[in-house]
Amino acid sequence: MKTTLKLFSLLFIFTAFVSCSDDDGDSASEFVITEVSPTSATVGAEIVITGTDFPTDTSDISLTFNGVEATIVSATSTQIVATIPSGATTGELVLVANGYTKSYPTDFTVLSDLISETVSNLEAPQTGGQGEAVGGPFTKFSFESGAVTDSDTDWDIAFRGTTIAVNGGTATGTEDEPVRNGDAGVSIESGVFSDITSAEGLTFAQDSEGAFAIATGSDNGWYNYNSATYTITPIPGKILVFRTHDGKYAKVEIISYYRDAPAEPDPFTDESRVYTFNYTYNPNEGDTALE
Amino acid sequence: MNLNKVVLSFLFVCATVGFAQKPETNKDSVFVQNLDEVIVTATRTIRQMSSLPLPVTLINKKQLQQTGVTRLDQILREQTGVILTPDATTGGGEGVQMQGIASDYILVLIDGVPVVGRSSGNLDLSRFAIGNVKQIEVVRGPSSSLFGSEALGGVINIITEKPTKEIFSGEVSHRTATFNNQNTNISLSQRAKNFGYSIFVDRLSTDGYDLTPDEEGQTVDPFFNYTFNGRVYYDLDDKWKFFASGRYFFQEFDVASGASEEKDANAQLKIDHKVSDKSNFQYELYYTNYITDENSIDVDSGELLLENDFNQKLLRPEIRYNLTFKENKTLTIGGGYNFEVLTRSLFSDKVTFDSQYLYAQYDFKPLETLNVIVGARFDHHSEYNSQLSPKISAKYDITPSFAIKGSVGSGFKAPDFRQLYLDFTNAVGGGYSVFGKEVEEEGIQRLQDNGEIANLQVSPDELGERLDAESSIGYNLGFVYKKGKLSSELNFFRNDFKNLIDTRILASKTNGQNVFGYINRESVYTQGLEVDIKYMPFPNFDLSAGYQLLYAYDKDKEADIENGDVYARDPETLQTVSLSKSDYFGLENRSRHTINFKIFKEIPAWNANANLRVVYRSKFGMADRNGNDILDTFDNSFVDGYALVNLTFAKTFYRNFQLQVGATNLFDYKGSNPLAASGTEVLINPGRQLFTKLNIKF
Numbered sequence: 011m012k013t014t015l016k017l018f019s020l021l022f023i024f025t026a027f028v029s030c031s032d033d034d035g036d037s038a039s040e041f042v043i044t045e046v047s048p049t050s051a052t053v054g055a056e057i058v059i060t061g062t063d064f065p066t067d068t069s070d071i072s073l074t075f076n077g078v079e080a081t082i083v084s085a086t087s088t089q090i091v092a093t094i095p096s097g098a099t100t101g102e103l104v105l106v107a108n109g110y111t112k113s114y115p116t117d118f119t120v121l122s123d124l125i126s127e128t129v130s131n132l133e134a135p136q137t138g139g140q141g142e143a144v145g146g147p148f149t150k151f152s153f154e155s156g157a158v159t160d161s162d163t164d165w166d167i168a169f170r171g172t173t174i175a176v177n178g179g180t181a182t183g184t185e186d187e188p189v190r191n192g193d194a195g196v197s198i199e200s201g202v203f204s205d206i207t208s209a210e211g212l213t214f215a216q217d218s219e220g221a222f223a224i225a226t227g228s229d230n231g232w233y234n235y236n237s238a239t240y241t242i243t244p245i246p247g248k249i250l251v252f253r254t255h256d257g258k259y260a261k262v263e264i265i266s267y268y269r270d271a272p273a274e275p276d277p278f279t280d281e282s283r284v285y286t287f288n289y290t291y292n293p294n295e296g297d298t299a300l301e
Numbered sequence: 302m303n304l305n306k307v308v309l310s311f312l313f314v315c316a317t318v319g320f321a322q323k324p325e326t327n328k329d330s331v332f333v334q335n336l337d338e339v340i341v342t343a344t345r346t347i348r349q350m351s352s353l354p355l356p357v358t359l360i361n362k363k364q365l366q367q368t369g370v371t372r373l374d375q376i377l378r379e380q381t382g383v384i385l386t387p388d389a390t391t392g393g394g395e396g397v398q399m400q401g402i403a404s405d406y407i408l409v410l411i412d413g414v415p416v417v418g419r420s421s422g423n424l425d426l427s428r429f430a431i432g433n434v435k436q437i438e439v440v441r442g443p444s445s446s447l448f449g450s451e452a453l454g455g456v457i458n459i460i461t462e463k464p465t466k467e468i469f470s471g472e473v474s475h476r477t478a479t480f481n482n483q484n485t486n487i488s489l490s491q492r493a494k495n496f497g498y499s500i501f502v503d504r505l506s507t508d509g510y511d512l513t514p515d516e517e518g519q520t521v522d523p524f525f526n527y528t529f530n531g532r533v534y535y536d537l538d539d540k541w542k543f544f545a546s547g548r549y550f551f552q553e554f555d556v557a558s559g560a561s562e563e564k565d566a567n568a569q570l571k572i573d574h575k576v577s578d579k580s581n582f583q584y585e586l587y588y589t590n591y592i593t594d595e596n597s598i599d600v601d602s603g604e605l606l607l608e609n610d611f612n613q614k615l616l617r618p619e620i621r622y623n624l625t626f627k628e629n630k631t632l633t634i635g636g637g638y639n640f641e642v643l644t645r646s647l648f649s650d651k652v653t654f655d656s657q658y659l660y661a662q663y664d665f666k667p668l669e670t671l672n673v674i675v676g677a678r679f680d681h682h683s684e685y686n687s688q689l690s691p692k693i694s695a696k697y698d699i700t701p702s703f704a705i706k707g708s709v710g711s712g713f714k715a716p717d718f719r720q721l722y723l724d725f726t727n728a729v730g731g732g733y734s735v736f737g738k739e740v741e742e743e744g745i746q747r748l749q750d751n752g753e754i755a756n757l758q759v760s761p762d763e764l765g766e767r768l769d770a771e772s773s774i775g776y777n778l779g780f781v782y783k784k785g786k787l788s789s790e791l792n793f794f795r796n797d798f799k800n801l802i803d804t805r806i807l808a809s810k811t812n813g814q815n816v817f818g819y820i821n822r823e824s825v826y827t828q829g830l831e832v833d834i835k836y837m838p839f840p841n842f843d844l845s846a847g848y849q850l851l852y853a854y855d856k857d858k859e860a861d862i863e864n865g866d867v868y869a870r871d872p873e874t875l876q877t878v879s880l881s882k883s884d885y886f887g888l889e890n891r892s893r894h895t896i897n898f899k900i901f902k903e904i905p906a907w908n909a910n911a912n913l914r915v916v917y918r919s920k921f922g923m924a925d926r927n928g929n930d931i932l933d934t935f936d937n938s939f940v941d942g943y944a945l946v947n948l949t950f951a952k953t954f955y956r957n958f959q960l961q962v963g964a965t966n967l968f969d970y971k972g973s974n975p976l977a978a979s980g981t982e983v984l985i986n987p988g989r990q991l992f993t994k995l996n997i998k999f
Contacts, residue, residue, distance in 0.1 A: 200866065202877050220811065221756045227809045230758070234928035239976060246929045247868025247877050265875040273872050274937060276980065288876065 039063045040110050046103060050119035050297070051094055056083060057118075059090040065107050075118055076101025094120060121294045124301070127156055131269055132285040134169035145185035148175055153252070153260045153291040166194050166254040171283055172233055172242060172267070174224045177255040179216025190216075192255020196223045198231070199249045199261075203288065206249045207301035209259040214252075224250065232264055240277040242267045251300070260291040261300045341413065342438040342458040344664060344674060345447055345633055346623055354672055354696035354706040356777055356792045356831065358382070358439040362462070365431055367901060367912055369949045369961040369994050371476055371484045371505070373437070373459065374426035379897055379914050379947070381847025382441055382831045385426070386890045386921075387985070396423035399441050400794050401827030401853040401891050402454025406714055406773075408444070410458040412546065414569055415451070417613050418591030419717075428550060428565065430528045432474065432486040433501040435462035441831075442794065443712030443775040446676040446692035449658055453712030453773045454796070461546070463534065464490035464497040471999055478965075478992035482507040497534035503527065510987035512974070518557060520987075526552035526563075542573040559597035559606075566590045583621040585637075590614045608646050613718075616640040629666040633676075635659070643718045647725045648737075652718055656682040670698040680713075684721060684739070686769050688713045694777075702784040708777045713770040720768060720802050720819045733814040736807070738768045741818045745808060748816065757808045759818075764807070769821045773798045786837040795828040825888060827853040841903040849895045853888040858931045869927050869935040886922050886932040892942070894919040908953040917944040923976055938975045940985055945970060961994040 041063040051057055065071055068082040071090060075098035083091040090105075103118040104111065129151070137146040148168035152159045159165050168175045168188050178194035181187055195214025199206050215223040228235035232250060233242050244264040252260045264287045268275040271286040290300050340350045343357055350359055358380050370376045377397060378385040384398040396404025404423045409416050416424065431437070437459055444452040471489035478484075483506050490499035506525035513520055532546040546569045554561035567589045574582040595609040619637030626632070641654035662676030677691040692710030699705065716738065723737040724744055736744040742765035748754050779792035801823035808816040829851040836844045859882070861867045867880045894917075901912040919942035922932040932938070949963035972985030 200868070202868065202879050221809075225758075225809055226755070227806070227815045229806060229928075230809055230815065236926060236928070239926065243926075243928050244870070246870045246927055247866075247879075249877070263876060271875060273875065279980070286875075 039108065041065075041105070041107055041112070043105060043112060043114055046114050046118065049116060050121050050294075052121045052123050053094050053096050053098060056091055056093050059092070059105065060088060061090075062088055063108070064088065064090055070107055072104075072106040074102075074104045074106075075099070075120060077104075119294075121297060124290050124292050124299065125153075125156065126288070126290045128265075128286065128288050129156070130271070130286045132158060132169060132287070134171060134283045134285055136171035136173075136283065139171065143185065144171065144173075146170060147186050148173075148188050150177075150188060153254050153258070153289065154256075154293065156291070162189065163191050164255065166192070166252060166260070167196075167262075169285055172231075173222060173226055174232065174250075176217055176223050176252065178214075178253070179218050179223065181219065182217050182222055183219055193253065193257055194255045195253045197251045198224065199251050200247050201249055202247070203249055203261070203263045203290075204301060206251060206261050207299065209251050209253070209261075209292075209298040209300055212251055233267065241275050242282065243275070254291075258292055258295065259298055259300060260289055262287050262289045338436075340438045341460070342410070342456055343440050343444075344662065345413075345621065345635070346631055346664065351781075351783070352672065352696070354674060354694040355708055356382075356441040356706075356779055356790075356794075358441070358833075360437040360439070362435055364901075365434060365437075367910055367949065367951065368914065368947070369476070369951070369963050369992065371430060371432060371486070371503075371994075372427045373429035373431055373457075375965070376431065376437065377426060377439075377457070379899065379916055380439065381833045381897055382849050382895075383439065384849075384892070384895055384918060395426070397426060397457070398890070399439070399455045400775075400796060400831075400849075401829065401851045401888070402773075402796060403890075406451060406453035406712070406771075408448055408450075408452040408456045410448075410456060411548070411567065412461055412569065413458060414567070414585070414587040414589075414617070415448075415615075416565070416567070416591075417589055417615055418563075418565055418593075418611075428526075428552070428563075429459060430484075430486060430501075430503040430505070431459065432472075432503055433461050433488045433499065433530060435460050441792075442708060442777045443690075443692070443710040443773055443796070445688070445690035445712040446678045446710055447660060447662065449660075449678060449680050449688075449690070450713060450715040450770070453714055453771075453775070453798070461501075461530070461532065462490075462499070464492040464499050466490070467492055472996060473999075474994060474996035476961075476992055476994035479990035480507050480510050480987070482990070482992070492534075495536040495538075499530075499532045501528070501530040503529075512984040512987060513977075513981070514984075515981040522557075522561075523555040524552055526550065540575045542575075544571040544573075545569065556597070558600045560594065562592075562594045564590075564592040579626060580622070580624045583623075585617075585619045585621070587617045587619070588615070610644075610646045612644045614640075614642045629664075629672075631664045633660075633662040633664070635661075643722075645718065645722075648718070648722045650722075652722045654682065654684055656680055656715075672696045682715060682770075685716050685767060688770050688772070702782060704781045706777075706779045706781065709774065711772060711774050713772040715770050716768045716802060716819070732810065732812045733817065734810070735804075735817045738765065738819050741765060741807060745816065748808070748810070753810050753812070754816070755809045755811045758806050759808075764818075768802060768819060769800045771798065771801050771821070787835070789834045790832070792831045792833075793829075794831065795826065797824070797826050799824040801825060822857075824856045825854065826856060827851065827888075827891075841905065843899075843901040845897075845899045847897045851891055851893055851895070853891040854885065855888065855931070858885065862931075867929055867931060867933075869929050869933050872935060872937070880929070880931075880933055880935075884933045884935070886934065886936075886939075889924060889932055890921055892918040892921045894942075909951060911950045912948070914947045915944055916947075918942060923974070926976075940972060940975065943970050943972060943985075945986070957998040959996040959998075961992075961996070963992055963994075965990040965992070 043061040045060045047058050064087050066085055068085045071082050073080040073092050078095050078098045080092045080095045098120045100119045103114040134149045136144055138144040148170040150159050150165035150168040152164055153166050165177050176194040176196050177190050177192035195216045197212040197214050217223050224231040232248055234245055235242050250262040265271050266286040268280040268282050269284040272280050338350050339347050343353045343355050377383050385395045386398050387395055397407055409424055439457050441455040444456045469491045473487050476484040486503040488501045504527050509519050509521035509523045511519040528550045530548040535543040548567045550565040552563040570586045572584040591613045593611040597606045599606055617639050621635040624632045636659040639656045643652045658680045660678035664674045666672050673695045675693045680688045690711045694708030696704055696706040721737040721739045723735050724740050726734040773796050775796045777794050782789045800821040802819050803822040804817045805820045806815045807818040832848045834846045862880055862882050862885055865879050868877045869880050871878050896917040898915040903910040920939055923938045925932055926936045926938045946967040947965050948967050951961040953959045966989050969989035970986055971988045974983035974985055977983035
């Protein structure tokens with residue numbers, strides 16, 4: 011009996027100790043995730059998880075994106091801020107804390123990074139002009155590959171002289187134009203390149219019979235022709251926002267129409283019909299972000 | 302050329318000219334006005350210049366003679382608030398600018414009647430020989446209340462000399478200058494009792510000059526011109542006075558291929574009818590015809606490349622009535638009718654304009670020290686909306702030597718023939734088209750029928766809507782101080798323009814080019830101040846200095862910049878940046894500062910005189926180059942400030958022989974035009990021009 015009592019006392023004390031140590035790691039209550047925002051983002055972006063009963067010590071939290079451990083930036087009992095780790099891929103978002111393991115009901119989408127590049131010296135020759143009928147093949151460009159393409163289908167925009175066609179809409183009727191088989195379109199926006207942050211809410215025009223979506227002629231579309239200096243220069247503040255042939259988005263600022271983008275092109279010595287442009291391409295399906 | 306150099310040289314000349322001073326009294330001065338110097342342009346009545354409530358400049362005979370100039374542009378460019386600016390295109394003419402207002406908006410008169418014949422809005426002032434001119438009157442600020450269309454920026458009136466001597470008298474002079482510039486003129490006149498006549502013949506020829514040494518052809522081709530002017534004065538009695546004048550100008554350019562001719566004829570008949578001491582009528586009939594014939598021919602094939610013929614005629618009867626009731630109260634009423642006809646090869650049809658106008662002006666003195674002039678003019682026109690142009694001005698003498706003057710007036714400019722009737726497709730330049738307002742609807746229709754229109758960029762309802770006249774309101778507030786040998790004037794000005802006519806794209810064509818039309822769109826302002834100081838420190842020694850401060854901006858563009866809607870491309874990265882207000886330089890071809898400085902010195906003991914005139918204009922921009930439609934700091938189109946120094950020496954021999962030698966642009970400023978393509982050189986100025994002039998009076 012005495013031994014039994016001692017054992018019970020020991021057990022009590024042990025239990026009490028164990029309980030105490032449990033208390034040290036906050037209460038053992040079950041946390042709840044109410045929202046993850048956003049549910050898609052690129053590597054390095056911060057996401058915010060809101061809910062209740064989160065541990066407040068970041069080292070007590072384990073968060074994984076499809077199995078890849080994330081760095082917790084801050085934590086309160088109702089909000090965890092974390093950055094998406096490199097190597098993360100789209101999949102389950104799993105939070106482990108207080109001995110509980112929970113995965114968010116919807117998969118977290120890890121977006122591909124926006125691609126910002128400069129295309130230099132894209133040649134866009136044409137035949138004719140100066141009153142003669144304009145002809146010759148267009149130079150097709152794909153944002154996905156970031157390069158000129160010969161593909162009849164996987165192109166987004168195409169250049170010939172000052173004319174830019176989109177792979178969407180119908181034939182305009184000009185000689186030698188490529189067949190449009192995608193859903194590309196363009197919206198010409200005003201602003202500084204970095205200020206155009208999204209394609210959300212824009213209306214995209216497509217080529218149609220007799221008219222390119224990017225209107226031809228000086229001061230109509232993307233360029234000005236200066237009759238005093240005989241130069242073609244992009245209209246400042248015109249940012250071309252494209253929907254690609256497969257429904258993604260890109261923005262373009264044309265930098266120059268002359269080889270090697272001279273600051274002061276000389277129409278008599280600098281080769282023209284050679285484009286240099288900056289673009290930002292969002293490779294993620296359905297994502298309109300451009301910055 | 303820096304200003305220090307100019308000032309140093311100037312002081313040197315002062316010293317050399319100044320040593321031979323003698324205390325002799327001078328009867329009149331080049332600048333400081335005589336009490337009897339009068340001006341007619343400001344009020345259309347004879348008014349003593351110093352009493353006028355408006356900013357006016359008078360260039361008297363003495364200044365014209367002593368500077369040795371022979372054409373109107375040469376003397377105007379030395380006056381405060383008057384700038385001659387090159388046309389936007391290289392090799393184009395020069396236009397006069399006053400208070401920041403371009404040449405299109407400045408009316409030029411000869412003996413009170415307007416000259417016509419503008420090329421792209423510019424009137425070539427070198428067309429006007431000034432050998433027989435008594436004085437040139439310049440009224441700054443809008444004067445449409447008296448003169449109607451075009452008098453927005455001001456009015457320049459060339460007043461010819463009346464014969465005064467009973468005996469047959471005249472002058473022959475020949476001026477020879479750089480670029481083989483040979484200018485001969487003869488003027489003869491006689492007055493016998495109630496009859497007088499004068500004859501003036503002027504011939505100018507030159508080899509022209511070249512501002513583009515790297516390019517083929519000359520900027521100004523060799524040309525010659527003749528001016529003939531005959532005037533007859535007949536006073537029937539005290540009541541009826543008759544004046545008739547005929548002027549004919551002919552100019553021909555020696556172009557490499559093709560031809561370029563210009564003819565300008567004016568005939569004026571004026572009858573003064575003095576009804577009583579208090580009232581008089583003036584009946585005036587004026588006819589002018591301006592013709593240019595230009596064509597360029599392909600040297601190899603002999604094919605006609607471009608034919609541009611222009612023939613404008615204006616017939617204008619006008620009646621004026623002046624009634625002076627009591628002292629210092631004058632009512633002026635006038636009315637007239639303009640018949641205008643134009644044929645031009647770029648217009649589809651012959652074009653006719655009709656307009657009628659009435660004006661009235663009341664000039665009175667409610668107080669001994671206060672003069673008020675109120676006036677208004679109504680112009681009714683067959684092709685555009687009618688215009689009412691009121692004006693009020695006043696001068697208050699605070700002390701006999703200090704006065705304040707102010708005026709508010711409106712001005713307008715009728716849409717010109719080009720803006721109404723041009724029907725032009727440039728086959729050589731790639732196939733763009735331009736339509737005047739009156740023909741744009743049918744022009745677009747024609748192109749649509751031919752399947753040449755890709756898409757219309759304006760609403761079809763807007764096509765053919767009437768243009769309004771361009772109009773302005775000008776405000777001037779001036780302070781005049783005159784005492785002894787000092788005369789000074791400070792004038793603040795502001796001009797608000799609206800409905801300025803601009804081109805816009807009406808449609809794009811299937812060939813990738815555009816169709817342009819005209820629209821009332823722009824509103825701009827010019828403001829600043831003018832200072833004019835004239836001082837005669839010693840007898841026979843005249844000094845004058847003038848300064849203009851100018852701000853000229855487009856109001857809409859300013860608002861766009863405020864909203865962050867104006868962009869430019871960074872010259873390094875070529876990427877778009879947003880412009881701030883400080884990046885906006887203002888309107889093209891406007892200098893913030895212009896300065897002139899003149900010394901006239903007479904040495905009676907030697908029968909000689911000398912003068913030095915310096916004209917400076919600060920940095921200005923020539924054109925937008927980066928496609929944002931404004932002149933901004935990123936545009937590489939600025940010309941740095943420069944000064945031109947002009948110098949003339951004269952000596953009279955045997956009473957009637959005068960020899961002048963001088964230099965225009967003494968320090969050979971040439972400048973370089975930033976618009977030139979790289980690797981080529983385009984100048985701003987052809988450089989130093991030396992001249993010698995011999996004048997013989999008989």
